[in-house]
Amino acid sequence: MPLGPGLANLQHIVVLMLENRSFDHMLGSLGIVNANIDGVSTGLSNPDTNGTLVQPQPNAQYQSQLQPDPDHHFPAVDLQIFGGNTSVGRQANMQGFVKSFFNQQQDVGRSHMIMYYFAQNQLPVLTTLALEFALFNRWFASIPGPTVCNRAFAHYGTSFGRVDMNPLEILAPFKSVYERLIGANPAHTAKIYYYDTTSSTLEVVNLLQNQPELFATYEQFLQDCASGNLPEYSFVEPNYNDHQADSGEQIASDQHPDHNVQAGELFIASVYNAIKQNPDLWASTALLVTYDEHGGIYDHVVPPSCTPDQFTASANDTGTGMPFAFDRLGVRLPAILVSPWIPKGTIVNRVFDHASIPATATKFFLGNYSPRSPREINADVFIEPRVDPVDPDRNLLSLTTMRTDCPDFET
Amino acid sequence: MTVIKVPHPPKGSLNPDRPASSLLLAQVVHLHEAEKNLPLRYRSERYIKSVRTEGEAASYIREVTEAIHSAHEEARRGRFAIRRKAAIAADTAGPRRKRSGTRRSAKKRNKVRGRRRG
Numbered sequence: 001m002p003l004g005p006g007l008a009n010l011q012h013i014v015v016l017m018l019e020n021r022s023f024d025h026m027l028g029s030l031g032i033v034n035a036n037i038d039g040v041s042t043g044l045s046n047p048d049t050n051g052t053l054v055q056p057q058p059n060a061q062y063q064s065q066l067q068p069d070p071d072h073h074f075p076a077v078d079l080q081i082f083g084g085n086t087s088v089g090r091q092a093n094m095q096g097f098v099k100s101f102f103n104q105q106q107d108v109g110r111s112h113m114i115m116y117y118f119a120q121n122q123l124p125v126l127t128t129l130a131l132e133f134a135l136f137n138r139w140f141a142s143i144p145g146p147t148v149c150n151r152a153f154a155h156y157g158t159s160f161g162r163v164d165m166n167p168l169e170i171l172a173p174f175k176s177v178y179e180r181l182i183g184a185n186p187a188h189t190a191k192i193y194y195y196d197t198t199s200s201t202l203e204v205v206n207l208l209q210n211q212p213e214l215f216a217t218y219e220q221f222l223q224d225c226a227s228g229n230l231p232e233y234s235f236v237e238p239n240y241n242d243h244q245a246d247s248g249e250q251i252a253s254d255q256h257p258d259h260n261v262q263a264g265e266l267f268i269a270s271v272y273n274a275i276k277q278n279p280d281l282w283a284s285t286a287l288l289v290t291y292d293e294h295g296g297i298y299d300h301v302v303p304p305s306c307t308p309d310q311f312t313a314s315a316n317d318t319g320t321g322m323p324f325a326f327d328r329l330g331v332r333l334p335a336i337l338v339s340p341w342i343p344k345g346t347i348v349n350r351v352f353d354h355a356s357i358p359a360t361a362t363k364f365f366l367g368n369y370s371p372r373s374p375r376e377i378n379a380d381v382f383i384e385p386r387v388d389p390v391d392p393d394r395n396l397l398s399l400t401t402m403r404t405d406c407p408d409f410e411t
Numbered sequence: 412m413t414v415i416k417v418p419h420p421p422k423g424s425l426n427p428d429r430p431a432s433s434l435l436l437a438q439v440v441h442l443h444e445a446e447k448n449l450p451l452r453y454r455s456e457r458y459i460k461s462v463r464t465e466g467e468a469a470s471y472i473r474e475v476t477e478a479i480h481s482a483h484e485e486a487r488r489g490r491f492a493i494r495r496k497a498a499i500a501a502d503t504a505g506p507r508r509k510r511s512g513t514r515r516s517a518k519k520r521n522k523v524r525g526r527r528r529g
Binding site for chain 1: 412413414415416417418420421424425426427429431432433434435437438440441442445448465466468469472473477479480483514517
């Protein structure tokens, strides 16, 4: 099939990565709206510590509910996925979420809240984007563990064998997607936009310390969108903490518990509006909205196995007494691709994880590139390379005429 | 075209006294690692083990992030200054004077001087 105007016109890829919310928690309500969306359904449950089966309920609140912050480090996620089974040859059953949350406060009633999800009308931005554009039914965290390692997969295509939150040591020969693009001949453009210097970036020890010129503020992102100077590849980080700035109160917008989820909705809308309000940019940009990991919150889909990375985490490093070969993915996450060239109501059932992000940007802008980690090499891409002919079953930017019915968000 | 109104968080949602999450504390640790490589004049002299609240974390994060940028900016200005100085020196050196005949060796020059004294 010929390339089509969506792919032919595509010049910018923007990735917005929020924090710590699972697919069922944020988008599970949409299973009722569209039967093709694998959301919450009857029959799902988790046992609590008394053996009572707790069902998912649309009782999630924007703030003050998931306290303390649900445990999402490797050992806790192992419990959540395998239900406490540590035997050889065990099968994942997604039955350990309530037990895991109980471990933090020993409060049975409170432990049930990990099964709560948002009703559709509570998240007007995220649910609208999910129904209007391309929703991924099978986007998973890259590892069943915490933020730093999962974000590393989004930047480098690997976490270099790490499953914890300590500073990463970047090991040759793998470069970040930014270094690949900027160092190419001819050079491409790439930037990481953090909210401001008080929020900063989570990619500190390697990229901020060594290549601060890669970074700009969210204010700059808005200016670059308005002026048409957005780089070819942009990674946007939300505000990670509540703070005062010269411009007033800055409420954290990353949606990490216990930050206000509505603030994150506003931020997603702001990014979307910034792109859409420049017609040329809107016609030539694809925006991926996703989350780094599930934050310890319930999802019902068993994570699949995957191509092992070339690294292994030792039994000591995992904290579970078992080594980890990076051969299975983490818990499922919300992920939505936005573009006016995507048919309304697109549902994608192929498997993705955060290694798909550098895989997509690298293949689209650079074509064949080496070296890359085994996980990235085998990761699926969410935007097809601009090479004729394109597979119509894989190309999400498939419309021959750009949509004029895309929603606007009034903030 | 549908216009969707997005509600704002209620007043009072801002809470810098909230206990810092494990994510923020990890970010503080990462920045502290980076801070160790900064020249002394850029270091915060903050004791990161004492960070407890989101506001305290935010304050430290801002200070070190801006210090990293400032240190790199200072180095960039220094590189520019060195290059500019070299360019100015090259411009003001003037053309090199051309010598006539061959250059005498030191030995020969001293021999000539010796005869003159005699």
